[in-house]
Amino acid sequence: MLYGDLGDVDIFKIHKRSGKVSLLKYDDFDGKPLPELQERVKVNLRRQFIEVFDHRSPDRQEILYFKERYVAKDHPKRAMWEEFSRCLQNLDLDLNTGYGPSKQELLSLLAGKGLTIDIKRAGNSAEVNEQE
Secondary structure: OOOOOHHHOOEEEEEOOOOEEEEEEEOOOOOOOOOEEEEEEEEEOOOOEEEEEEOOOOOOOOEOOOHHHHOOOOOOOHHHHHHHHHHHHOOOOOOOOOOOOOHHHHHHHHHHOOEEEEEEOOOOEEEEEEOO
16 A cells, blocks of 8 residues: 555546656645645556645645636535635636645735635635725
């Protein structure tokens, strides 16, 4: 066995050409509209070799944009996540290149536009609002 409990993994990425699989763990994938990457495990299936990368650095917190793309069409929260993604796209943030802005960069960009992200944990909803 190369890797332990797969139940902790939120996203599996299959790299067909290289024969690798990436296992991505996020903090509160289902609860946060923009979960932060915590750990990435890259498994080289051909060589049976694994690499573990810790992404919990406070310097660059990598967040997952458009997470509705990674869940089934009938996921109960998919429509809410799609609406949140549309809201971010309407802000003219460049979310389509690379990994998108880090958490710190996003908060700075929003503050520059006079906006904040309001995340209501109990109802699992999220909104982009004007700063008061």
